Amino acid sequence: MQLTINGQSRMVEAASTVADLLKYLQLETDRVVVELNREILSADSHCATRLQDGDSLELIQFVGGG
Amino acid sequence: MQIYINEQPHTCEAAIHLHELRDQHKPDADVLIVNGFPAATDQELKDGDRVTLIRRGEQPTAQELEALMIARHTPGVHAKIKHSCVGIAGVGGLGSNIAIALARVGVGRLIIVDFDLVEPSNLNRQQYFIDQIGLPKVEALRDNLRRINPGVAVEIHQVKITPENLSELFGQVDVLVEAFDAADQKAMLANNFLRLPLSTPIVVASGMAGFEPSNSIVTRVAGERLYLVGDGVTAAGPGCGLMAPRVGIAAHHQANAVLRLLLGETPD
Structure with a gap:
């Protein structure tokens, strides 16, 4: 399916949920902010949230340091 | 002419020298700064000069400090x-x-x-x-x-x-x-x-x-x-x-x- 991830259009076949997509992109679920179609997703809903063709996501990954 | 003393505008009727200004406004000041530079000797002041008179070790009150900050930051x-x-x-x-x-x-x-x-x-x-x-x-x-x-x-x-x-x-x-x-x-x-x-x-x-x-x-x-x-x-x-x-x-x-x-x- 066609997704827009951080402003860039991408074809992703291997992911049906947000959790699948994070795994596919090698992002750790407890270190990201996921915005799906401009709504912030709670961390505990990644597994249950299904992706649909045309979805737009902002994925913000945190690294340690401060 | 108009000058600034500790960031506050001040109008002088006649020409004035730095030490005269100090004696009038803060006689105990021992650090005199004109336009950002320490003034080692007495000098005649010009229109628009910014003079800071400081007594070493003396802390401004919260109100004085606020007035200094307001003057230093962009208006508004x-x-x-x-x-x-x-x-x-x-x-x-x-x-x-x-x-x-x-x-x-x-x-x-x-x-x-x-x-x-x-x-x-x-x-x-x-x-x-x-x-x-x-x-x-x-x-x-x-x-x-x-x-x-x-x-x-x-x-x-x-x-x-x-x-x-x-x-x-x-x-x-x-x-x-x-x-x-x-x-x-x-x-x-x-x-x-x-x-x-x-x-x-x-x-x-x-x-x-x-x-x-x-x-x-x-x-x-x-x-x-x-x-x-x-x-x-x-x-x-x-x-x-x-x-x-x-x-x-x-x-x-x-x-x-x-x-x-x-x-x-x-x-x-």
Whole structure:
């Protein structure tokens, strides 16, 4: 399916949920902010949230340091 | 002619020399500064000169200091930010630097939250002193801020920030700053704060370890009320420590993003 991830259009076949997509992109679920179609997703809903063709996501990954 | 004495406008009817002006306005002043430079000898003053008369070791009152700050900052800026409140979550390398920048610029109220104590290794980048080792960071920082600008109201909480107490701690701030160290804590704060029914912006940071180029640290809009500072990739870890210059750059990106938001400007 066609997704827009951080402003860039991408074809992703291997992911049906947000959790699948994070795994596919090698992002750790407890270190990201996921915005799906401009709504912030709670961390505990990644597994249950299904992706649909045309979805737009902002994925913000945190690294340690401060 | 018009000159400025300690940033206040002053009209002189006739020509006047520096020492005469000192004798009239502050006879005990022992440091005389004209247009930013110490004046070693007496001199005739010109229209528009800015004279600062100081008695060494004497502290201005809070009112005098505020008048000096208003004069020094861009007109209108001080009035806006004086009535603002900023929350700072974590006062380590980022948060202690951000708090000092915001206190110097004159943000009226700061809410600083951290459960941690000052440790010796913190002195490599955090705004604490060697005689503050072992103190709660929020207490040490409050004392340091008071020494810089006693006009800033500093509210301190020595607690661990959780999804449960987030709203109580920061529900009333104009801008929240994420200044944690651990990646999962950064994400926890952003995720939970962004889900609160508020329109308050949050400025977060990710990626400022090591000594990569300064210009790889940027500020960008990452969501409707989410602003992200950092290079996005350089994690702290073995062989890539956190150091004062680059952490300071990220902290001041965050502080400037806060200032711009308070003044109604977009941060990026």
